[in-house]
Amino acid sequence: xxxxxxxxLKLLEKLCNAIAISGDEGEVRKIVLEEVKPYADEVKxxxxxxxxxxxxxxxxxxxxxxxxxxxxxxxxGFMIVADDGEGLYxxxxxxxxxxxHLVGKQVLVGKERAPxxxxxxxxxxxxxxxxxxxxxxxxxxxxxGLSGKAKVGDYAGFATxxxxxxxxxxxxxxxxxxxxxxxxxxxxxxxxxxxxxxxFSVQEEIGLRGAKVAAQYxxxxxxxxxxxTPAYDLPLYExxxxxxxxxxxxxxxxxxxxxxxxxxxxxxxxxxQETAEAEKIPYQFRQPGGGGTDSGAIQRSLAGIPTVSVSVxxxxxxxxxxxxxxxxxxxxxxxxxxxxxxxxxxxxAVR
Amino acid sequence: xxxxxxxxxxxxxxxxxSGYETPVADLIAERWRPLVDETRMSRVGSLHGLKKGRGxxxxxxxxxxxxxxxxxxxxxxxxxxxLxxxxxxxxxxxVLPGAQVxxxxxxxxxELPSVIVMPxxxxxxxxxxxxxxxxNYLLVDTGLLPxxxxxxxxxxxxxxxxxxxxxxxxxxxxxxxxxxxASIAALTVCLEELQNKPHxxxxxxxxxxxxxxxxxxxxxxAFELRPQIAIVVDGAFAKGPGANGWQTFPLAKGVGLCIGxxxxxxxxxxxxxxxxxxxxxxxxxxxxxxxxxxxxAVQTTAEGxxxxxxxxxxxxxxxxxxxxxxKDIQRVGRLLAEFISSLEANFVDTIVWE
Numbered sequence: 293x294x295x296x297x298x299x300x301l302k303l304l305e306k307l308c309n310a311i312a313i314s315g316d317e318g319e320v321r322k323i324v325l326e327e328v329k330p331y332a333d334e335v336k337x338x339x340x341x342x343x344x345x346x347x348x349x350x351x352x353x354x355x356x357x358x359x360x361x362x363x364x365x366x367x368x369g370f371m372i373v374a375d376d377g378e379g380l381y382x383x384x385x386x387x388x389x390x391x392x393h394l395v396g397k398q399v400l401v402g403k404e405r406a407p408x409x410x411x412x413x414x415x416x417x418x419x420x421x422x423x424x425x426x427x428x429x430x431x432x433x434x435x436x437g438l439s440g441k442a443k444v445g446d447y448a449g450f451a452t453x454x455x456x457x458x459x460x461x462x463x464x465x466x467x468x469x470x471x472x473x474x475x476x477x478x479x480x481x482x483x484x485x486x487x488x489x490x491x492f493s494v495q496e497e498i499g500l501r502g503a504k505v506a507a508q509y510x511x512x513x514x515x516x517x518x519x520x521t522p523a524y525d526l527p528l529y530e531x532x533x534x535x536x537x538x539x540x541x542x543x544x545x546x547x548x549x550x551x552x553x554x555x556x557x558x559x560x561x562x563x564x565q566e567t568a569e570a571e572k573i574p575y576q577f578r579q580p581g582g583g584g585t586d587s588g589a590i591q592r593s594l595a596g597i598p599t600v601s602v603s604v605x606x607x608x609x610x611x612x613x614x615x616x617x618x619x620x621x622x623x624x625x626x627x628x629x630x631x632x633x634x635x636x637x638x639x640x641a642v643r
Numbered sequence: 644x645x646x647x648x649x650x651x652x653x654x655x656x657x658x659x660x661s662g663y664e665t666p667v668a669d670l671i672a673e674r675w676r677p678l679v680d681e682t683r684m685s686r687v688g689s690l691h692g693l694k695k696g697r698g699x700x701x702x703x704x705x706x707x708x709x710x711x712x713x714x715x716x717x718x719x720x721x722x723x724x725x726l727x728x729x730x731x732x733x734x735x736x737x738v739l740p741g742a743q744v745x746x747x748x749x750x751x752x753x754e755l756p757s758v759i760v761m762p763x764x765x766x767x768x769x770x771x772x773x774x775x776x777x778x779n780y781l782l783v784d785t786g787l788l789p790x791x792x793x794x795x796x797x798x799x800x801x802x803x804x805x806x807x808x809x810x811x812x813x814x815x816x817x818x819x820x821x822x823x824x825a826s827i828a829a830l831t832v833c834l835e836e837l838q839n840k841p842h843x844x845x846x847x848x849x850x851x852x853x854x855x856x857x858x859x860x861x862x863x864x865a866f867e868l869r870p871q872i873a874i875v876v877d878g879a880f881a882k883g884p885g886a887n888g889w890q891t892f893p894l895a896k897g898v899g900l901c902i903g904x905x906x907x908x909x910x911x912x913x914x915x916x917x918x919x920x921x922x923x924x925x926x927x928x929x930x931x932x933x934x935x936x937x938x939x940a941v942q943t944t945a946e947g948x949x950x951x952x953x954x955x956x957x958x959x960x961x962x963x964x965x966x967x968x969x970k971d972i973q974r975v976g977r978l979l980a981e982f983i984s985s986l987e988a989n990f991v992d993t994i995v996w997e
Contacts (some may be wrong), residue, residue: 299798304727318748326949328830358848379811379813380883380884380959390740390761392737392740392761392775392776393740393741394762395737395738396735396737396738396959396962396963396964397740397741397964398806398809398817398964399743407809407810407811408811408847409809409817409959409964409966410937411883411884411958411959411962411966412737412884412885412959412962413884413885413960413962414735414959414960414962415733415735415737415882415888415960416880416960416961417880417885417886417888417890417891423737423775424772424774424775424777425774425775426773426774426775427775431884431885433883433884435811435884435958435966436811436812437810437811437812437813437814437815437817437966438811438812438813438814438894438895438968439813440811440812440813441812442970444909452743452810457755457756457785457786457787458786458787458788458789458791458818459786459787459788460786461786462756462758462786462956471725484844485806524763525765526726526762526782527722527723527760527765527766527782529766529767529768529771529780530768532877533723534766534925542788552762568974582804607756607760607784608741608784610761611741611761612741612742612743612762613741613743613758614782615758615786623850639907
């Protein structure tokens with residue numbers, strides 16, 4: 293099993309604290325380049341800004357499968373769209389954000405990461421049903437302070453800092469820095485039997501855009517999207533069993549069977565399940581349903597690519613703070629590491 | 644003038660919810676002790692600091708008061724390791740989803756870093772709606788396993804905001820509980836200024852408890868100390884997003900001096916004339932009936948106490964990102980100190996109605 297401990301959690305912390313809104317992934321890209329360069333045989337930054345790294349196998353080349361692993365670098369956030377003067381700015385959201393998470397939150401703005409807050413009308417000055425209505429986005433402002441100097445077009449992200457709490461981590465953008473960190477760890481201990489093609493892709497949150505061209509560049513034999521999926525394992529308000537939890541924290545990596553964008557390759561689904569069983573690694577199936585990952589874009593690229601998704605579960609998706617279990621991440625790395633070692637051409641041979 | 648920002652940041656980095664003010668009271672007592680002749684606690688937990696004047700006994704006294712309690716939350720029920728919550732004081736529920744909080748776990752005497760979360764609509768009764776969720780639908784997640792939560796946390800445990808202070812551009816500080824810890828900072832500036840400014844009157848600096856619920860601290864301390872006059876310090880609404888009405892005042896542009904039934908007009912006149920003389924910028928805040936501050940309670944204590952209300956503009960009141968201009972806090976402190984040192988022994992006799 294791969295090494296797992298403080299060094300891995302430190303890397304995840306660094307990645308989670310970095311801000312990389314879709315279209316502005318530079319801060320994470322820099323960390324990724326530093327981490328992969330010593331281990332990869334080829335590294336390039338493509339036309340959209342994704343980092344594409346290849347590590348060739350050490351066995352006879354005609355038997356080596358090209359296996360693409362994808363994790364997206366970007367996270368949801370904001371863009372400044374108008375300057376109201378005196379440090380107050382109008383903004384739009386980038387990616388799927390519930391506006392109810394915004395009022396009263398701390399953010400960092402622009403290249404300088406200037407501290408700011410999201411403010412709105414004080415509750416005391418509201419009447420009647422104004423207090424119970426959702427605050428619309430256009431009633432909120434990013435407040436940088438009186439002499440703040442943000443610019444229209446600046447990106448902004450949540451200012452939440454990563455922390456470890458008991459068996460968990462609490463952080464912004466676990467989706468998908470935990471996937472990015474997973475790929476880096478797998479590269480450091482890459483198996484000899486495959487060519488490992490790593491796509492640290494951009495713009496997943498606004499339409500799976502980086503992964504599509506990454507797949508076209510790599511032209512892999514098969515692909516695995518490594519992401520983080522919501523766990524809705526909360527109690528119901530009234531009596532009854534929660535039957536739409538998607539995934540549950542603590543049950544291990546979530547293997548996808550079907551989501552809103554992909555019917556995941558059944559051969560790969562079974563293969564991951566068998567690997568987990570054989571290696572005694574905990575796993576769960578994500579409840580089939582909506583949502584999607586980069587697998588949707590990858591599977592339909594080129595002449596079609598057998599694709600599956602594996603996610604580390606997290607609660608409170610696209611909010612200022614998400615929660616994941618450290619053990620689930622460890623098991624995800626272990627499962628993928630074990631699976632990569634077992635990949636042979638027979639896995640996806642056409643009958 | 645002393646730089647009050649470090650102390651203000653420490654004041655908004657601790658809890659001290661209404662009725663449970665000890666963490667912040669200890670911090671204030673430590674800072675005030677070298678500045679006053681004695682400190683003690685009232686029966687209900689307010690902090691009294693006495694700085695003696697130079698006048699002959701029996702000396703008149705002025706009470707300068709600001710509440711130190713903060714609004715927050717409390718655990719009302721525990722289900723599968725998730726905490727249901729209720730409010731302590733006037734909580735703005737719109738700011739709760741995604742807020743960082745500390746659960747003060749009484750079972751293990753630990754402070755658990757936690758987050759307030761919003762369950763998906765499909766887990767809630769239809770009546771919950773898709774707008775702002777009422778507080779009873781929200782949950783707190785400690786990140787711990789349910790069996791550990793059951794051991795550590797009890798119903799009734801406090802939950803306080805936990806986001807760290809943020810220094811914004813242009814001398815603005817943002818954080819939770821600036822209402823009313825910024826006023827505590829202003830009283831501290833006043834006490835610092837009085838170190839080098841002779842004054843005839845005794846000064847009672849008072850950090851009151853439970854303003855956000857019942858004004859208990861203000862009324863009980865005013866009763867115990869029986870000052871001849873009182874000045875209460877609290878926040879006014881600053882102009883900002885969605886806040887531009889007659890009740891709002893620009894940040895960093897000066898001190899608010901309040902008029903209305905809760906305030907003695909003579910004290911207001913003295914303070915505003917003094918501000919003019921000292922060229923301290925000030926604005927007139929009118930409160931038509933109830934000021935919603937400790938001034939309301941102090942005025943009717945014992946035989947009645949002439950009371951003034953001095954303010955500074957505060958943005959985003961009752962959210963975890965309240966914001967004030969440090970300059971305004973310094974100005975409030977300075978005005979109080981100058982006023983106190985201007986008090987003649989017979990000032991009370993000069994208070995006139997018409």
